[in-house]
Amino acid sequence: MSEIRSRFAPSPTGYMHIGNLRTALYAWLIARKDPNGKYILRIEDTDQTRQVEGAEEIIYNTLKTCGLDHDEGPDIGGPVGPYVQSVRMKEGIYMEYAKKLIHLGGAHYCFCNEDDVEAQREIQTARGEAFKFDDPCKYLSIEEAEARIAAGESFVIRQTIPAEGTTYFDDEVFGRITVENSTLDEQVLIKSDGFPTYNFANVIDDHLMGITDVVRGMEYLSSAPKYNLIYQAYGWDIPRYIHCPPVMKDQTHKLSKRNGDASFEDLVAKGYLPGAILNYIALLGWSPETNQEIYTLEELIPAFNVKHIGQSGAIFDIVKLTSINGIWLRNMSLDDYYTLVKPYIEKAVHGNYDLKKIAAVVQQRANTLSEIPEMLDFFDAFPAYSNDLFVNKKMKSDEEISLESLKAARAALEAVDEWNETNVHDTLMALPEKLQRKNGQVLFPVRVAISGKQFTPGGAIEIADILGKEETLRRLDLSIKQLEG
RNA sequence: GGCGAAUUGGUGAAGCGGCUUAACACAUCGCCCUCUCAAGGCGACAUUCACGGGUUCGAAUCCCGUAUUCGUCACCA
Numbered sequence: 407m408s409e410i411r412s413r414f415a416p417s418p419t420g421y422m423h424i425g426n427l428r429t430a431l432y433a434w435l436i437a438r439k440d441p442n443g444k445y446i447l448r449i450e451d452t453d454q455t456r457q458v459e460g461a462e463e464i465i466y467n468t469l470k471t472c473g474l475d476h477d478e479g480p481d482i483g484g485p486v487g488p489y490v491q492s493v494r495m496k497e498g499i500y501m502e503y504a505k506k507l508i509h510l511g512g513a514h515y516c517f518c519n520e521d522d523v524e525a526q527r528e529i530q531t532a533r534g535e536a537f538k539f540d541d542p543c544k545y546l547s548i549e550e551a552e553a554r555i556a557a558g559e560s561f562v563i564r565q566t567i568p569a570e571g572t573t574y575f576d577d578e579v580f581g582r583i584t585v586e587n588s589t590l591d592e593q594v595l596i597k598s599d600g601f602p603t604y605n606f607a608n609v610i611d612d613h614l615m616g617i618t619d620v621v622r623g624m625e626y627l628s629s630a631p632k633y634n635l636i637y638q639a640y641g642w643d644i645p646r647y648i649h650c651p652p653v654m655k656d657q658t659h660k661l662s663k664r665n666g667d668a669s670f671e672d673l674v675a676k677g678y679l680p681g682a683i684l685n686y687i688a689l690l691g692w693s694p695e696t697n698q699e700i701y702t703l704e705e706l707i708p709a710f711n712v713k714h715i716g717q718s719g720a721i722f723d724i725v726k727l728t729s730i731n732g733i734w735l736r737n738m739s740l741d742d743y744y745t746l747v748k749p750y751i752e753k754a755v756h757g758n759y760d761l762k763k764i765a766a767v768v769q770q771r772a773n774t775l776s777e778i779p780e781m782l783d784f785f786d787a788f789p790a791y792s793n794d795l796f797v798n799k800k801m802k803s804d805e806e807i808s809l810e811s812l813k814a815a816r817a818a819l820e821a822v823d824e825w826n827e828t829n830v831h832d833t834l835m836a837l838p839e840k841l842q843r844k845n846g847q848v849l850f851p852v853r854v855a856i857s858g859k860q861f862t863p864g865g866a867i868e869i870a871d872i873l874g875k876e877e878t879l880r881r882l883d884l885s886i887k888q889l890e891g
Numbered sequence: 892g893g894c895g896a897a898u899u900g901g902u903g904a905a906g907c908g909g910c911u912u913a914a915c916a917c918a919u920c921g922c923c924c925u926c927u928c929a930a931g932g933c934g935a936c937a938u939u940c941a942c943g944g945g946u947u948c949g950a951a952u953c954c955c956g957u958a959u960u961c962g963u964c965a966c967c968a
Contacts, residue, residue, distance in 0.1 A: 417968055453967055520966080527965095534892035536964045562966055580896070589894050589964085597966040604968045628895055628963040651897080651961090658960065686903095689916090693904055697915045716904080718897050719961065726903065726917045736930075771929045781928095801926080834926085849926030861928040868926095 410440035412619040413612070414469075414476070415448040418461030421663050422468045422670040424722060425623060425653040428687045432650065433621040434474045435688075435710040446615060447479030449490040450608075452601045468670055471680050473703050478615075486615045491607050500602035503610050503640075504563045504595055508548060512639030513595055515551035516543040516564045538591045539564075563596040565606075565632060575634045577627070578648045579715045585631045593632065605629060609636050617645050624649040648712055651691055654719040661722050668724070677750075677776030682731040690720040700733055732773030743769050747778060754779035757786050763872050767864035781863050785873070788881055789858040793889060796854055801846035808851035809889045814841055815852050816882045819875070827871040834867055855885035 412433040416426060437443035447469070451457060466481060478484025488494050495501075507513040518541060527537050543551070544566060555561055567590045574584040595606035602610070612620060627649050637644045655661040663669045668676070673683050685701050692715045694701075701709060735743065744765040751761050751768070764782060772778050783789070796808035818833050837848045853866035856878055862869060870878045 415968095419968085450968070456967070523966090531892085531964090536893045538893095538964080564966095583895065585894070591964070594966045599966075601966085603966070608968090623962095624896075625962055626968090631895095649896095654961090660961085689903065691903090693915095695905095697905090699903095699916055714905095716897095720904090721902065723902050723917070729917055732930090773929095798927080844926095846926055851926090853926055857927090859927085863928080865926045865928095 410437055410443040410618050411616050412437040413446040413448055413617050415450050416465055417450045418458060419456055420458045420461050423663055424661055427670050429621050429650060430474055431684060431688060435707055436619050438707045444477040447476040449480055451492045452607050472684055495601055500607060500610055507639055510639045512566055512636060513563050514544045514566050515561050516541055517559055517561050518543060541592055560598050562594045562598050564592045565595050567592050573631045573635055575630045578646055578712050579717060580649055590632055609633050612645060613642050619646045621648045624651050651717055652719045653690055654721045677774035678731050679734050682734040686727045686730050691716045728773045740766055750775050750778040754782040755785045759785060759872050767868050771863050784857045784859050791858040795860055796851055798850060801850040803847050803850050805889060807847050811848040811851045812855050812882060812886050820879060825875040830870050831867045856881040
């Protein structure tokens with residue numbers, strides 16, 4: 407009965423930010439650490455003006471591709487549904503609890519219109535104070551208020567906050583936060599359209615759904631004390647709070663899609679693996695106890711520990727993500743890698759080549775999927791290149807030596823009957839000795855001559871093998887002609 | 892402006908009073924390996940933990956103040 411229940415409670419506003427995903431990940435890990443733990447998905451759509459079509463789909467898809475499976479949610483149901491706040495609202499859940507709170511003295515009806523509130527706000531902000539609505543309605547008796555409602559007056563329900571004293575709440579990462587009650591605003595709990603505000607719906611749903619661990623961004627840190635007041639009024643158990651510092655774009659700006667920063671789906675489109683993204687995100691603001699840095703989702707479960715979540719914002723570093731992604735790519739078996747990468751190879755290579763060999767050669771060098779096509783463009787079209795490429799100090803190679811090597815290679819290769827990597831290798835590796843040259847003085851020119859590029863995935867032997875005898879000889883001929891001027 | 896929080900190298904960070912001449916990783920720079928580029932191997936890279944005081948035999952680690960940054964102050968979440 408003491409199972410951990412954590413939740414991911416996104417608003418369907420469009421895309422999946424990196425910060426949101428990290429919150430979802432941490433909450434998931436916390437639930438999965440407990441063998442009986444449950445991970446709940448709840449859709450928070452109480453703001454009817456911000457609904458975005460298809461946003462829910464993005465949430466389901468992202469969680470699915472990340473492997474963040476949930477045990478209860480709108481799509482699969484569960485014992486404490488419904489899991490969408492707008493449908494919970496229609497069932498009258500929030501209004502029922504709000505009324506209960508009123509009778510417990512933790513809230514009151516308010517009939518002030520927005521102009522009344524605005525007037526106060528102007529005065530207070532002019533004085534440089536934080537806004538705190540001094541609500542005349544709080545002195546109305548419940549009977550009086552109910553009579554006005556019965557008469558058809560529009561109303562909201564606001565939280566009632568004790569005038570004096572302090573309230574605190576305990577956070578797993580920030581410790582105890584204490585604030586003066588006098589600084590707390592009597593915020594709206596139920597809006598005039600009957601919908602609850604985020605702050606209220608959250609408390610009610612977390613309690614009704616038996617949530618034990620609340621993971622969320624630290625932008626909610628200042629409003630958290632008000633939550634405790636509500637929990638206390640009801641006499642409910644307060645869940646564990648885990649507030650996470652923001653994911654930053656730089657020192658002073660939060661990472662946000664609004665500023666054109668990458669979202670999860672953007673990163674996937676750029677050629678990053680979901681697993682690698684999750685791996686990296688886990689490390690943003692959290693650090694493991696060992697020096698291990700590469701984690702699969704499964705490995706993250708035992709390693710994860712709330713105690714090691716940091717307190718200051720972490721800057722999102724795409725370079726580090728790229729490095730981690732490269733490691734993930736290189737760690738794959740060739741078969742898995744090949745099926746993953748085949749579409750990317752086919753974007754660049756249409757000729758009749760052994761794509762799996764190409765995959766093998768590219769696996770050691772690509773850090774992202776999307777950079778693969780341009781690495782392979784020379785297979786289809788032998789590019790025009792300058793003879794300068796043959797000049798390389800380190801290889802002790804120049805145009806003259808290259809020409810000599812190329813001619814020798816051409817002749818030797820022409821004699822190869824069975825064209826495979828071993829034979830090409832043996833043939834080419836026999837040349838340096840014969841020509842009294844270093845390996846690089848022969849193989850380097852050959853690689854340039856058949857690829858036309860300064861840098862290539864794979865060396866001369868691998869490329870020649872993939873290109874095949876006919877194409878290799880053809881390119882060699884072209885390059886020899888070019889060198890002879 | 893009030894309130895809350897944070898502050899260790901270019902980046903993520905470890906550290907929680909002596910074992911720290913501040914771990915590890917990315918990035919950067921050397922060297923090695925090598926048919927290029929990568930990958931891999933080796934090495935360099937904070938005399939110093941925002942600043943100023945204090946406590947202590949001893950502080951990045953505890954306390955106070957200053958500065959800076961972030962968050963919040965909505966019938967948005």
